[in-house]
Amino acid sequence: MQEPVRGAEDREMTATPRGGPSSIRGILYQMLWALNTLGNLRVQKPASDNGAESTPSVTLVVEPPDGGDQQQFDSGSRTVVQIKARSDGATWSLQDLVTEVLPDLYRAVDLTIPKTRYQFVTEGRRGDWSEAETFFRSLGDRQPSNAPLGLLDDTKCVRFRRSSPRGGGNKTPFWDTKRYTELALFLRITRHLIGLPVTSGDQEGTIHRKLWHLLANFEFVEAAPFHVLEQEIKGWLRDVVPAVEQVDAHFSQILVDLEKAAIQGGKPIRGEDLFKNLCRVRLSDTARISELTHSHLSTCIANRCLDLGRDVRSKFTEAVLAKWDSAGPVLIITGESGHGKSGSVYLFFGKRQGVSILWQPLNPREVMQKASNGLNECCGTISWDARVP
Numbered sequence: 001m002q003e004p005v006r007g008a009e010d011r012e013m014t015a016t017p018r019g020g021p022s023s024i025r026g027i028l029y030q031m032l033w034a035l036n037t038l039g040n041l042r043v044q045k046p047a048s049d050n051g052a053e054s055t056p057s058v059t060l061v062v063e064p065p066d067g068g069d070q071q072q073f074d075s076g077s078r079t080v081v082q083i084k085a086r087s088d089g090a091t092w093s094l095q096d097l098v099t100e101v102l103p104d105l106y107r108a109v110d111l112t113i114p115k116t117r118y119q120f121v122t123e124g125r126r127g128d129w130s131e132a133e134t135f136f137r138s139l140g141d142r143q144p145s146n147a148p149l150g151l152l153d154d155t156k157c158v159r160f161r162r163s164s165p166r167g168g169g170n171k172t173p174f175w176d177t178k179r180y181t182e183l184a185l186f187l188r189i190t191r192h193l194i195g196l197p198v199t200s201g202d203q204e205g206t207i208h209r210k211l212w213h214l215l216a217n218f219e220f221v222e223a224a225p226f227h228v229l230e231q232e233i234k235g236w237l238r239d240v241v242p243a244v245e246q247v248d249a250h251f252s253q254i255l256v257d258l259e260k261a262a263i264q265g266g267k268p269i270r271g272e273d274l275f276k277n278l279c280r281v282r283l284s285d286t287a288r289i290s291e292l293t294h295s296h297l298s299t300c301i302a303n304r305c306l307d308l309g310r311d312v313r314s315k316f317t318e319a320v321l322a323k324w325d326s327a328g329p330v331l332i333i334t335g336e337s338g339h340g341k342s343g344s345v346y347l348f349f350g351k352r353q354g355v356s357i358l359w360q361p362l363n364p365r366e367v368m369q370k371a372s373n374g375l376n377e378c379c380g381t382i383s384w385d386a387r388v389p
Helices: 008-014 020-044 094-107 130-141 182-194 204-216 226-237 244-262 286-303 314-323 341-351 364-379
Strands: 059-062 070-074 077-084 116-122 218-222 268-270 330-334 357-359 383-385
Touching (some): 020 059, 020 070, 020 077, 020 226, 020 268, 059 244, 077 094, 094 182, 094 204, 130 182, 130 204, 130 218, 182 204, 204 218, 244 268
Parallel strands (some): 116 218, 330 383
16 A cells, blocks of 8 residues: 655544544444455455456455454465554654553564564654664564574664654663664564563564564555545445445445454454445446456357357448547447347447446446446447447
């Protein structure tokens, strides 16, 4: 997902009072992120000719018992996501990351699943710790052994801005050393984790290997604000709902269904189940619709043993095609039952392989109503009665 460009207007529109309202907003934001994750995968994934998905299914687990707010499983890989709303758009310091984010992500580390990404998704912004982020990412290029500390540089300084002690006073600062090298920073994060229940039962060497894996595969994701994320979801919903007027209703119902699944804790959720009442192909994906239509028509022609060259409508179809503006991708065929719409579609398919959409509505009034709503202007549509002259 592309990172959004945000300004003061976004923070004003999404500001939420602290306390209960902020907590509720955080839960809703988590649900929206899960919905958008499954939705983007669902509507962008191509379908095969029989309507089934051509790639393995993606499963999402919301509130998994072993760490993260959600875990995504796809073709042997896993993505663990920690989600935190921050309506004021404030920054996350490196101390915030170490104390509020990494412990929960550490719970999800499983060294037997090496193909795992760990994402921290937030409306907030990353603070001034880009060198630390670069250091984390560089760990992926090193092959840690049972003693990974030997691979860390104890001379190279990793610079980052340090946050002030919370609550003021004379509290001992979290960063208790003036200068942090790669080794010193790694050990400071380790020391914080060792004092938490998440590392209970892990030997120090195991903690080092698990933390290495976590940091090497960590991503800080500056996500869209709450209201932008909601509009993004409704944007792709418009492409897969039967009617635009149903977008809000489908949005509300799908969100409720997702919340019901989430409260069960650890239940796998599949996009196929959540979006079962939506179109399988985006209505804006004319190329894919054309591909599926052509495949279906080829099967119909073969099953019916049709000889398109001997059809009585052949010359008439050629005449219509000659008058049809080739720049317009839509040709509307109208007519009552028995007027030859299906046969004409087969002929069009045989003579014009580049047709993007072949549509057979039964009611001519419906056709004219849609055309009057602007379909003819954007698609170069013509209306034609398919009866043989």
